[in-house]
Amino acid sequence: MRTAPFSDGTPLVTQWPIPPGHFFDYEIRPDVGDAGTYFYHSHSGFQAVTAHGHLIVREAEGHPYQYDNEIAILVTDWYTQTDSEIESGLTSEHFTWPEEPEALILNGRSGTGSLSNASHDSCKPSVITVIPGTTYRVRFASPAALAHIILDIEDHTDLTVIEADGRYTKPAKTDHIQLGSGQRFSVLLTTKSPRELGADGKGGEYWINYRTPDGPSGNYLSGRALLKYCAGNSTQLYGKPFYNEYAGPSYWKHGKPFYKKHGKPFYRKYGRPFNRKRAYPGAHDRHRKHPTAPPHAQLPGKPAVSVNNLWTTWLEYTLEPLDTMLSFPTLDEVTRILHINVTLDNEDGGLLKFKMNDLAWDEASFGQRPGAIPYLIDAYVNQRSPDYDAAMDNYGWDPRSLGFPVRVGEVIDIVWQQTNIDPQRSYEYHPMHAHGERYWDLGAGTGEYDPVANEQRFADYTPALRDTTMLYSYNGDGHENTSAWRAWRYRVTEDNIGAWLMHCHLLHHMIMGEPYLKSLPLRILLLP
CATH class of the missing domain: 2.60.40.420 (Cupredoxins -  blue copper proteins)
Incomplete structure (x- = not known):
């Protein structure tokens, strides 16, 4: 909150903590040059492990980099202990280190189970849909409590960093992303062409792999998300549509999509059909924030390659400001x-x-x-x-x-x-x-x-x-x-x-x- 020092959110430094049942209104006035990727979070105790979210500031006019669309990715960690249990152990005279994170979370899901048989919906991989031959600005942010997260995308190693911590940088090539707690990066990702998708035989599905560096005994956490290609728009998956039960000849009438309810036609309202069936269990519906994909193959095993000798050098002495003034x-x-x-x-x-x-x-x-x-x-x-x-x-x-x-x-x-x-x-x-x-x-x-x-x-x-x-x-x-x-x-x-x-x-x-x-x-x- 550089532009509002009295609303910086640091308890007892710039303001009082917000008491339970009360509120504090923040008025944010970004300056020219502040366009970038941010996130909000609590600054009291262990609350930030869940009290957080993306905050994106866009240019009023003119973009220094050209891209077609955006994807926002938030990565963090998850604990079985309560906030008070963790805080009590860390501040006790008989110091007790809490349990390590139970899982890593990408856009609300851990990716530790498969799409077809995960023990809970939150254990499935997040599914991020993209269109072939399109350039995306992927905005990464990490409000993690403890984990340093390393992320790569299967068969998509040509990434270009264009922003770090809310400031544009000169383009910097990388094949993966690393996020310490509090850090944000934007990368440009150009998706594969239809010809490339047809040639590799993977059906338009690629794993997003994320993990921590090796711990003291070689242990680490990992998870998976799925990059899923669409056939041309955000509701048509590459190889299988989201709403295939509506794709027949009766899907269109008088130039508008219509559906049947109790045998009678009705028109889509507010952009989605009412009382629609899902194309498959877990498909995007009005009650789910995250669309999923048709059942995919079982998750691959944990990555075996150690990154312990690589992660401390990533982008060091590499990033330069785009603003040459x-x-x-x-x-x-x-x-x-x-x-x-x-x-x-x-x-x-x-x-x-x-x-x-x-x-x-x-x-x-x-x-x-x-x-x-x-x-x-x-x-x-x-x-x-x-x-x-x-x-x-x-x-x-x-x-x-x-x-x-x-x-x-x-x-x-x-x-x-x-x-x-x-x-x-x-x-x-x-x-x-x-x-x-x-x-x-x-x-x-x-x-x-x-x-x-x-x-x-x-x-x-x-x-x-x-x-x-x-x-x-x-x-x-x-x-x-x-x-x-x-x-x-x-x-x-x-x-x-x-x-x-x-x-x-x-x-x-x-x-x-x-x-x-x-x-x-x-x-x-x-x-x-």
């Missing part, structure tokens, strides 16, 4: 570098806490501080300005305002450094997210950040503006060093004044203390 600040312009060390500490009594520079976020304690009101409201009403000088004497952290204050006019590098992760835990990673203005993504690597060496990469490459990028753990990737870094660059202007959280987007880690505050003082409180 943007001015990327160089290292010579950087006024200071803020290092934030991410650690996992075992406190007295067995409580595990993620900390940033030895500080952990505790929403309950933050809300119970004396005279507590949301941080940004307190700054506005009571004229409380962060103490910049005190922060400069304390590694950038202001202990009074509980944030990292920065001044308008600064160019600042923020370096996330992860140093003490157990070498045996090869699945530890953090999708680091910043509210407010996007940052220039300076990349990632093993060991410690070297600004001079890393700057050499930007001699003929301009990094993209992002809001969620991965702080990886390279354990298990042939690296002996367990230290890792991710770096961002901000040019601070009056357009991004506010109080903004920076945090790992994994719900488990947020509950364990990983969010922290980047404080950009209010316009009326600008620091000199």
